Amino acid sequence: MIVVVDGAARGLSERIRNVRAAGDAVLIADPRWSDSQRAGIARRASGTAVPAGTAWATLTSGSSGAARIVLRTAESWEASFDTVADLLDAGPDDILALPSPPAASLTLFSLAHAAAGGPRVRLGVDAAATCLHGTPENLRAVLDRGAPDAMRVALVGGSAVDPALRARAEAAGVRVIAYYGAAELSFVAVDLGDGLRAFPGAELDVRGGEVWVRSAFVASGYLGSDGPLRRAGRWATVGDRAEWDDGRLRLRGRRDGAILSASATVVPEDVEVSLREIPGVRDAVVFGMPRPGVGALVAALVEIDAGAAIDLRAEAGERLAPSHRPRRWFVGEIPRTPSGKPARAEIARQVEDAPWCP
Structure with missing residues (x-):
């Protein structure tokens, strides 16, 4: 079953551990939800059977409409933990700042990584943070306030990182690792400063102008609804348009956008x-x-x-x-x-x- 967990920062890691120890799947509630929103999500989560092995339930961003609940196994995220740690050059002694709410899939990913021995996490940003995982807007806000002296690297997804933002971060001593992914696909491609290449462990193909991925990171599907995730054997897509440009993946938005x-x-x-x-x-x-x-x-x-x-x-x-x-x-x-x-x-x-x- 899916358990909707209170997203308040205090005690969050323990609440997540308890749900997972009971064999249930975690869905984080955003503290900013209204009572009616939370009740509606809880009804959806408890009213539909979930596949065996489901460990995490995340909401799509809802950037283009109503959010969907995405289901995934523990293994679908665990398969990328070592690669993310290598990219960040970070271990259990590092502190990873998470500016986005825990209801966001990128934040929940890092909470799951921390529970498996990855970098320690802090919701928000403080002076002790050595790393950051968030969106371009999160990174821009950190730079506006003045990046912590200890911060050396930022893992940035959710939307494109423009060259000016990357240059500004690097001038402040923060190395930027940008990536393209989706709640349904997890990590697809990574940009270390010279364009998007396949994320380690992922194979990419562009078919009919759409980017397809084959990896162990893909989610199981949706809870009780359809969505943009489509499959062809072991390959999957959410309909993002792309093309190859001198060996790099160039994204061109959703086909319906x-x-x-x-x-x-x-x-x-x-x-x-x-x-x-x-x-x-x-x-x-x-x-x-x-x-x-x-x-x-x-x-x-x-x-x-x-x-x-x-x-x-x-x-x-x-x-x-x-x-x-x-x-x-x-x-x-x-x-x-x-x-x-x-x-x-x-x-x-x-x-x-x-x-x-x-």
Whole structure:
């Protein structure tokens, strides 16, 4: 059965150990959930039978819609523990900071690793932290506050790490290990600074523009619902689009995330990379706004550094083809999922009737 565990930091590791010792699967509750949210998740978790051997249940980020419960065995995470420790060059004496909530799959992974003898973990970031596992936004926030003197390496997933953020971290003495993965697939590819290569223990293939992976890290499936995870024998995909570029994997977003605007197909991630290169832009999310006759307008929500004065249209015009330039601009704070990823579905909902920048 799945046991929903209180995600409050105090005593969390012990609560997890107790559930696992009883042979049950762990699903961490986010303390920020409302009572009704928690009750709904608990009903879903307790009302459906789970496959034998299920050890962990995690929620997808819900960045593009409703979150799903992903089921996985203990072995599916244990198979990558040694590789992660080697990449971090970290052992039981290190302290791994976890800025994202324990309900996030990347945080729960590190909690499971710690229970198996990996680096000790701290929820949040303190001066003793030697390592970090989080999202690009987590890393950016740490650098904004001033990285702890002891911190030497960051394992960063959830979304792409732009070159400026990597350079800023390395200037502060923090080595960046970026990776591409998914709650359903775990680790797929790793970028040590020269592009994405297959994560050790994973085989990659690009079929019909989608990235497929064969590894021991793939989850068992979903609890009582369907999702984007598809299988073909031992290979699996969640529909992320990709291509090979000089031996490196270049991600191009989810197949269902492309924007069809007039006669052009616009990949949001391609535009976002260019917008993040604009001096003073902290982060950017690109999405489509449906419009009759053209399919969708390319739109962007941009977070700008305090005090920065930017002509976004002019800067975009220098970097992007006309078909890829946003036609609607919104400036403000980007809504995020509990793990720190941009909440794309929420962004599209919020801006539909919001004033845009002329």
